[in-house]
């Protein structure tokens with residue numbers, strides 16, 4: 001067998017084997033959804049919900065390893081930091097924390113994450129959407 005053929009067989013074999021590694025791409029139940037005005041809700045659903053809610057959409061390519069590992073990690077990490085499906089039990093400290101973090105990432109233009117934007121150009125925030133989210137974040141600070 002030629003070296004090239006052997007290498008191709010190994011690569012294809014590895015590709016198949018990694019598909020068998022279990023990954024948890026579940027959407028847990030919505031506990032208590034964030035309550036935001038409808039224009040804000042729309043932006044959050046379009047640009048943030050895939051990683052920051054329990055209503056993530058998992059497209060076909062998100063199921064194929066090795067990309068699936070990266071996508072799943074972003075969702076797991078994203079939900080850990082901020083989950084718009086679980087705003088239950090937020091005390092004053094939590095709300096101001098969310099407000100602080102929202103303002104920080106929006107001002108830095110860090111969200112949505114770049115790789116995600118390449119696959120979902122429509123999730124990119126316009127200046128006016130960023131402004132609207134920043135104004136909304138201000139309302140999260142306790143009185």
Ligand code: HEC
Pocket residue numbers: 044047048049050051052073074075077078081082101102104105111112113116125
């Ligand atoms: C592709 C998945 C993805 C999308 C889409 C996404 N995020 Fe994130 N987000 C993450 C991940 C992963 C983290 C945690 C790691 C990090 O900070 O990079 C995070 C962290 C955050 C944090 C916490 C930052 C901190 O300092 O702890 C905030 C706030 C946030 N995102 C807001 C948003 C908003 C608002 C949107 C929509 C405009 C959004 N994200 C879209 C994946 C995503």
